[in-house]
Amino acid sequence: MSDADVVIAGGGHNGLMCAAMLAREGVSVIVLERNDWVGGGVVTRELTLPGFQHDPFGSSHVWIHLNPDFQKLKPELENYGLKYLWSDDHITGHPNKHEGQGIVVYRDVDKTCDSIAEYSKADARRYREIYDEFGEIQDGVIKGMFSPPTPPSYMYQAMENSPEGLRRLRDYQLSSRQFTLENFENEHVRAFILGWATAPQTLPDQLGTAAGFYVMIPSIHYYGQSIPEGGSGMLSESLRRYVEANGGKVVTGATVSKFLVSNKACQGVRLEDGTEITASQAVVSGLDPFQTYLKGFADDELPAGFKTMVRNFVFGDVTIARVHYALNEAPSFRNGSEMDKTAFQRIFGTVADIDRQYHEIAQGIAPTNPFLWTAAWTTMDPTRAPEGKHTLIMDTFVPVNLASGEDWEQVGPSYIRDVLLKQLRSYTTNMDDDNILGEYVETGPSLERANWCFHKGVTTGGERILSQMGPFRPFPNYANYRGPVDRFYMTGPSCHPGGGICGMGSIAAREILADLRGGSADDDDDFEF
Numbered sequence: 001m002s003d004a005d006v007v008i009a010g011g012g013h014n015g016l017m018c019a020a021m022l023a024r025e026g027v028s029v030i031v032l033e034r035n036d037w038v039g040g041g042v043v044t045r046e047l048t049l050p051g052f053q054h055d056p057f058g059s060s061h062v063w064i065h066l067n068p069d070f071q072k073l074k075p076e077l078e079n080y081g082l083k084y085l086w087s088d089d090h091i092t093g094h095p096n097k098h099e100g101q102g103i104v105v106y107r108d109v110d111k112t113c114d115s116i117a118e119y120s121k122a123d124a125r126r127y128r129e130i131y132d133e134f135g136e137i138q139d140g141v142i143k144g145m146f147s148p149p150t151p152p153s154y155m156y157q158a159m160e161n162s163p164e165g166l167r168r169l170r171d172y173q174l175s176s177r178q179f180t181l182e183n184f185e186n187e188h189v190r191a192f193i194l195g196w197a198t199a200p201q202t203l204p205d206q207l208g209t210a211a212g213f214y215v216m217i218p219s220i221h222y223y224g225q226s227i228p229e230g231g232s233g234m235l236s237e238s239l240r241r242y243v244e245a246n247g248g249k250v251v252t253g254a255t256v257s258k259f260l261v262s263n264k265a266c267q268g269v270r271l272e273d274g275t276e277i278t279a280s281q282a283v284v285s286g287l288d289p290f291q292t293y294l295k296g297f298a299d300d301e302l303p304a305g306f307k308t309m310v311r312n313f314v315f316g317d318v319t320i321a322r323v324h325y326a327l328n329e330a331p332s333f334r335n336g337s338e339m340d341k342t343a344f345q346r347i348f349g350t351v352a353d354i355d356r357q358y359h360e361i362a363q364g365i366a367p368t369n370p371f372l373w374t375a376a377w378t379t380m381d382p383t384r385a386p387e388g389k390h391t392l393i394m395d396t397f398v399p400v401n402l403a404s405g406e407d408w409e410q411v412g413p414s415y416i417r418d419v420l421l422k423q424l425r426s427y428t429t430n431m432d433d434d435n436i437l438g439e440y441v442e443t444g445p446s447l448e449r450a451n452w453c454f455h456k457g458v459t460t461g462g463e464r465i466l467s468q469m470g471p472f473r474p475f476p477n478y479a480n481y482r483g484p485v486d487r488f489y490m491t492g493p494s495c496h497p498g499g500g501i502c503g504m505g506s507i508a509a510r511e512i513l514a515d516l517r518g519g520s521a522d523d524d525d526d527f528e529f
Contacts, residue, residue: 002280004030004249006512007269009296010286011257012040012453014492014505016239016250018284018324019507020073023246030277031243034255034271037233038240040286040451041493042501043383044231048326048438052391053384055232056324056442056450057459058501059375059393062346064235065223067146069506071218073242080245082238083379084226089224093342094192095335095427102335103192120186127217130183142214146499146507148480149470150246155494176202179210180351187350193367195348195371200499201318201460204358208466225344226370227377231384235501253272259283259296266485282512285483286492286505288453288461289313289474292483303484309475313494315455318361318465319444320393321408323416326438330376331428343379347372347427355482357397364403366415370396372423389437394420400444400456408443408457416441435470453492461493470496481508 006022008015011033019029037043043058049052061084074082089106094103104115109131117124119478131485134141144150159165171179176197184190194204197216202209210320228234238249260278268278285292293302293310333339348354348371357367378390385391394416416439424429444457453461462468471479473496481489491508493499 003268003278004028004279005281006030006284007277007279007282008032008284008286009033009252009253009259009269009292010040010453010492011038011236011240012286013042013236013501013503014508015040015284016236016243017070017073018286018491018509019243019248019250019454019505020077020239020288021069021506022249022269022512023243025071026164027245027281027512027513029248030150030279031240031250032247032254032256032271032277033250034452035298035450036252038250038252039233039236040453041499042232042236044233047324047440048391049214051386052326052389052438053231054324054391054440055377055393057230057232057447059227059377061226061232061235061501062220063145063221063500063502065226066142066219066507067503068142069146069510070503077235077238077242080238080241082234083229083337085229087225087343087380090338090341091220091344093333093335093345094188094195094332094337095339095345097334097346097427098190099187100188100335102333102339103188104338105220107221107224116189119188119382120184122392123184123186123189124490130214131218131221133250134222137214138218138222143213144526145502146504148511149418149473151246152471161461171201173208174210175205175485176209177204177351177355179213179305179512183213190351191348191354192346194351194354195346195471198211198354198397199346200371200464201458202464203318204354206465208469209464217238227380229381229383231381256287259285259292259293259485259488261297261301261485266483266488279487281516282487282489284489284491284508284512286490288315288455288492288494289488290455291452292490294460297485301485302496306484313466313474314468315458316460317400318397318406319400319457320368320395320442320447320459321366321412321415322393323420323441324440324442325392325394325436326385326436327376327390327392328435330379331374331392332430333428333505335427341379343377344375345372347374361397361399364396364399364401366402366411366419367396367421370423371400371421372396372420372427375425392503394424395442396420397442400458409445412443413441453494460499461495462498469498473498481511 096102113124180194255272260268266283447454447457
């Protein structure tokens with residue numbers, strides 16, 4: 001007798017989302033997680049001092065609110081501890097130490113355009129145009145993000161027969177840098193837009209990334225930005241509680257080392273301690289492709305050449321240098337009170353500064369004048385720190401490997417102090433040593449230790465290049481969440497639509513349910529197992 005209908009390897013938020021949807025439909029599930037906690041990249045922990053709750057990895061929740069399956073499940077998750085706090089007015093700040101008050105992105109697009117117009121009225125108009133066009137593509141964007149990707153020709157066929165469509169297709173081929181320079185004129189606005197676009201660790205000159213502007217800009221106004229009260233990990237905890245309340249099991253401290261194959265179908269998993277756990281219907285991997293296929297399967301269990309294709313999967317060469325601070329006061333920015341009202345800031349200088357940072361990354365040099373990403377979520381959620389105190393995340397992108405041969409774990413603390421903190425102090429008035437009560441530094445090696453799916457410290461699940469997006473993610477012919485072995489499925493950031501907190505485990509769950517009931521994933525009929 002099998003241990004469950006479905007066994008899921010990996011208790012990240014996507015594995016848990018997959019389990020929650022299956023459990024909701026009466027499918028018995030077991031989730032197996034290597035760590036002693038669940039959540040993967042969506043966790044909350046005390047890292048600095050007692051009482052200070054930090055989000056080590058993902059913290060801003062935007063894309064998950066586009067997920068229709070999550071929206072259906074969210075009212076039930078609220079019964080298990082999930083409560084979202086929203087940036088109802090000020091969303092992100094973009095400080096400027098050279099001129100003006102900086103740019104604030106508000107939930108209200110008109111207020112945002114007014115902020116941009118302080119630098120360029122033409123740029124404000126273009127921003128508004130991109131926002132206005134989203135209404136025409138909104139349904140397609142949501143379906144495209146949260147369904148198995150369509151063949152690449154479909155978009156071309158839909159758009160190539162009209163002059164406007166062909167012009168848009170041309171824009172989609174541009175890099176983020178090309179699109180920014182073509183569409184915006186002011187230097188600060190350009191840096192704000194380009195810096196925003198590189199958030200998923202895409203490179204500024206990477207072709208085909210410009211399509212993201214037509215989603216990135218409008219979505220923040222349509223859907224807003226939120227954080228769970230108590231920390232990002234409350235999403236994962238509520239999913240775990242929901243799974244268990246609906247008859248499923250979530251087992252921590254359980255490292256999957258092998259996927260069991262018999263009669264050309266996956267039958268279960270073997271844990272590191274030798275325990276075997278079997279599934280009567282399906283096995284799901286929420287692990288990255290290297291753990292899943294290079295370690296989890298023997299060569300003769302996979303199609304010829306499959307492991308070569310896996311080895312060609314590229315995670316990328318960009319990782320993060322990050323510090324978590326426990327603070328007396330949240331940062332106070334030189335740009336004034338409106339900037340201080342934003343919990344979340346993206347701090348970029350000029351386009352030339354951005355170019356320089358990525359050139360240094362390509363050379364294996366720790367960036368000398370880096371951008372900063374900072375967030376004091378305690379300004380929105382005081383429960384995350386002792387009364388009157390605050391937390392702060394600060395990071396930047398750096399090369400995975402340093403050309404000098406130095407180890408990031410050794411040089412990280414001094415780099416944070418001498419470069420990143422110095423940069424932050426040039427934009428703020430109160431980030432002196434007396435304001436800092438404690439710190440915790442995170443770099444590539446510690447990121448990978450915390451989560452083996454962060455291969456080499458890369459947190460995106462794989463580089464977002466054209467050859468690894470849509471119908472090619474993670475591999476051609478395997479973008480429908482089904483693996484090369486019968487009854488074997490995949491989920492997580494190495495699958496479409498990629499990294500980020502979006503709950504895309506729901507897509508794999510719908511595909512599994514469709515296979516179990518012999519219908520279509522678009523069939524909304526209730527499933528009875």
